Amino acid sequence: MLDISGLNVFHGNIQVVWDLKLTVDEGEMVTLIGPNGAGKSSTVETIVGLNRNATGSITFFNENILGLQTYDIFKKGLALVPAxxxxxxxxxxxxxxxxxxxxxxxxxxxxxxxxxxxxxxxxxxxxxxxxxxxxxxxxxxxxxxxxxxPKLLILDEPSTGLSPLLVAQVFRSLERLGKEGITILLLEQNVRHALDMCERGYVLENGRIVLEGKAKDLMREKHIQKAYLGI
Ligand SMILES: Nc1ncnc2c1ncn2[C@@H]1O[C@H](COP(=O)(O)OP(=O)(O)OP(=O)(O)O)[C@@H](O)[C@H]1O
Ligand SMILES: [Mg+2]
Structure with a gap:
């Protein structure tokens, strides 16, 4: 459904994302996790055309969307819940x-x-x-x-600023949406919840994907356990 490759994102002259490759298949729930400043929002702003200062390829149902206006991208069936x-x-x-x-x-x-x-x-x-x-x-x-x-719903850190109880509630509703078949790309710092809910994940650090794979495999990675799960 969504296919990103070789994506470089800039703010002015400063590059913040390097050679990013990420795919989301129809019906999947995929998470892009990473710490503050990793480039998660910059990536998503580029997907939805809010930042067009980028090179590489972004296709949605095999149609190029990099460079299009946000309004036209949303018309194709993408929606964003902004941070x-x-x-x-x-x-x-x-x-x-x-x-x-x-x-x-x-x-x-x-x-x-x-x-x-x-x-x-x-x-x-x-x-x-x-x-x-x-x-x-x-x-x-x-x-x-x-x-x-939307055919693809993108959420930019929906857990930010919420109490643990409310975070759990929001994630439960996302899980329900997932079961109904909606495709989700979830940006999160709440790595435990995100990996619990999603099938696959990508880890973005300093603008580069450093790990990717099935959520349950990522959960077992030493780096994830140490840096994100406090194990
Ligand atoms: N409008 C902007 N102008 C200049 N630099 C920016 C702009 N927006 C983001 N940046 C820089 O781009 C880098 C990536 O930021 P981004 O907001 O994409 O990270 P993030 O992963 O979404 O972080 P967070 O979890 O804190 O939201 C940071 O170094 C940030 O300072
Ligand atoms: Mg952000």
Missing amino acids: KREIFPKMPVIENLLLGGSDRTGWESSLQHIYNLFPILHERERQMAGTLSGGEQQMLAIGRALMSE
């Missing part, structure tokens, strides 16, 4: 959700699906989004991305 969530605090929950795709036929059933997944959003439908708890705001950000019925 900063970017919800509109002074708008009700429902209005935030509808921004994700109320122009599409069949949006009503998408909304129903999101309310089934996150009942709290249904309960708080009329509440201003800014008054939701951090975890609820994360659910809202995920819900809004789902409104476009």
